[in-house]
Amino acid sequence: MMGGLLDFLAQVFVLVIGLVVLAIVVMAILDRFQTHDAIRRNYPVIGRFRHLFTALGEFFRQYFFAMDREEMPFNRAQRHWVNHAAEGGSNTLAFGSTRDLSVPGTPIFVNAAFPPLDDQFASTEPMMIGPTARQPYMAPSFFNISGMSYGAISKPAVQALARGARKAGIWMNTGEGALSPYHLEGGCDIVFQIGTAKYGVQNPDGSLNDDKLRAIAAHDTVKMFELKLAQGAKPGKGGILPAEKITPEIAKIRGIEMGHDSFSPNRHLEIDDFGDLLDMVAHIREVTGKPVGIKTVVGGSEPFEELFRLIIERGEDSAPDFITLDGGEGGTGASPMPLMDLVGMSIREGLLMVSDLRDRHGLKERIRLIASGKLVNPGDVAWALAAGADFVTSARGFMFALGCIQALKCNKNTCPTGITTHNPRFQKGLVVEAKEDRVARYAKAIIKEVETIAHSVGVAEPRLMRRRHVRLVMADGTSRPMNEVFPRGNVVSTMT
Template identity: 70%
Template sequence: MDFISPAVEWLVFIFVLAIGLGILTAVVMVVLDISQREDAIRRNYPLIGRFRGLFTKLGEFFRQYFFAMDREEMPFNRAQRDWVYTAAKGEGNTMAFGSTRNLSIPGTPIFVNAVFPPLDDQFAVTKPMQIGPHARHPYMAPSIFNISGMSFGALSQPAVEALSHGAKEAGIWLNTGEGGLSPHHLVAECDIVFQIGTAKFGVRDHDGNLNDDKLRSVAARPQVRMFELKLAQGAKPGKGGILPAAKVDEEVSEIRGVPMGKAAVSPNRHREIDDFNDLLNMIHHIREVTGKPVGFKTVIGSSDAYEELFEMIRARGEECAPDFITIDGGEGGTGAAPMPLMDNVGMPIREALLRIVDMRDRHGLKDRIRIIASGKMVNPGDVAYAICSGADFVTSARGFMFSLGCIQALKCNKNTCPTGITTHDPHLQRGLVVEEKYMKVANFARSVVKEVEMIAHSVGVAEPRLMRRRHVRIVQANGDSVVLRKLRPSFDSDDLSSEQMPNKAPVHAPDSPARRANGV
């Protein structure tokens, strides 16, 4: 007992000291709370009132893990995220017992399976599609699902490198975002879409104007396949990109051509483009300088405004048309955006996509202008619906962030991302191991394409892009579903109503019972 007594005494001393310090700290905090004038709760309920702020900060994490149901959270619920996580691991995405999705909610899409679909060995396989037939170097895009614009700076170095390697592995394109072309985009020699934002990072002169020499230098790289002129993005229509000062380090500063340690805020639009005539002129100029296909990305506020664009294309000739149009929905995401724009501005992708596709087809430009759908599409059903609506390609940003390990911590704008994806903190970046994560990027892309092909196979077509509006029904307020073709008639001659043309399985042998049953 004599041997252990000093140790016990020390433990008792430390315990008493800790209690004393705790009491002293509490007294100091009470005095500070009572004397401060900014927070009424803390002033009236000193010390205890501090727990309100703590619980508010921790609430988003508690909801995610303990309280929210699988289909409840925003912007992405647990069911959506878990599907991506499982797909990224390359594991089977089968489920048991029944769907957790409420199929009676208005707006829910339900795909129309064929009575006699193709046999199991006759899967619907995606075919490459050409973009930019009038460019000197057209692009034969191999995949319907690709990586949307995410800038280096907004994303970390290991995140961009993992996306580059994953894109190469899966055979998809990687959009640079508006932050310019970094060595990390090029590390795996994947197909690249170079985005030109309103600040023209990477291809600008000292005054922020487009520099043709820098444009040619970027285009000279064979892996740069297309150029996308960014007019607007879904999370903040009418406002330019915002890269917080904490993320503008020496490398980002050099690539973008902006001062280090100062927030990089892009103009709200291209100052050289005042109307659609200017837009077509700019597209033509970039295509002539680079020799590559050129399109633009925008958010639709009113489709009426775009009638002028398509009429102008018809008048000037289809060779002047953009090679593609990327439609970003108002539900799109970003690293930093004002809440009023994030919540209240921009047409949702489902409505915007239908309107622009109809306008393109009505003006006879279906084979000339490719439509790329973007905005909160991370699961196969979202992608298949977009293709049924008329999209030629679908791109996703946040889906690929989930494949990298994003946990929806909502810290993208604070340089404190716990997974290392959107931070330049070396300590946090070390958690993102490129050699491990790039295969998850590739697995996710392959899983989406495979399961979209599965849906196409189920509805009885030979290739996903042969899906039409007659192949999907939309749940109405009364609980009934109506075929999309009836709700929104298209100008596609191939898309007859389900009553006029029952689902086909065109890959069946001639004069087979299955062909006759499917109306072939």
């Protein structure tokens, strides 16, 4: 009997080897006679390993080869901090910082010689947005959720973010994908974003539908409206939602068709200049009764100089209630590489420029500045407030809180964590009840740590931090106060 079993196993082994050899021969023939890949044509079978290793390389680098602070767009140290904060664990470290403090541009906060006592802690004060609107918004938090559309992200992701935002007392931006029931069920404060396609509030010809706008504004939890002109990862290009991510429900909410990619126009068709822009802002504010702002990317100083001059001419009431500045380093689910890599000024420069121009025109108390663009850790947020921002919003920080592993599959329907996919198989991994708590803990940790930095530099409220409280590392390794590197009122026009 044992001999029969051995004979059977030998036959199976020979069969397996034969199938392997046959597969190699078939692949060799296919490789040799195909014409689109020179490597496979010249090196049949072996050439296939190049593509395999290329595909796997980014994952091996992430887990085995890259140092904690080497990866892009976010390194392991940044993701590790968000994850620990979201878990509610301690973010204290031992032995010393792993951050290279000699990298030019690195911000270093200036500790006060005699900081306030521990019981004199810094705390965040609410700030009003839209004082001239019929229903101004008293925003409780300086740190909030940036625009992520239902469609770009999944149903459970929207649910977890909305519920977590309510628990943390922060607002959530809908992104340009319209208002879904899952935003509303969370009960959080909502900023409704109107993109160039005007999803959810558009007429068949793409123009703005006032009745749909009023219906959105009728929800008590919808606190503000944001008119998006541009996004950091794709300035000058509209939104892209791949066809494989469009479900019947998403199509209905957005007012689009199934079966093909959905593209937003690269700009609002009825807005040709800053006069038109201010008219549109005023119209939306009149229809909704709520604060209205704009979102854009800084490309230079002259557009903002023109905008602020026009506001002064028309009167401060004509101003947008807030301006959200997205940096050229901002993220998205899908964008052409040239726009993602090469177009748009970094938030590290753009925020300083626009803050100076706004304040020079006497609009500091009228227009709130919201900073966005890779600001996911306490130091990033504290820097933005010191640079002139009134609020900071983050998208990818909250994606990490949801469990994002930076798999770089956002533009496909295969996100392994269920965040940016509508495949039920992957969505099962995102348990809303667990993730909403992670979202809330991350937001609260950011707020607490930024308040800790503010306390260390000697101010009573994070927004009281100024440029003098930050030093920037120079190319020679020394540091200089940020108010000397970027003095107030010293904006150089980029006009030629």
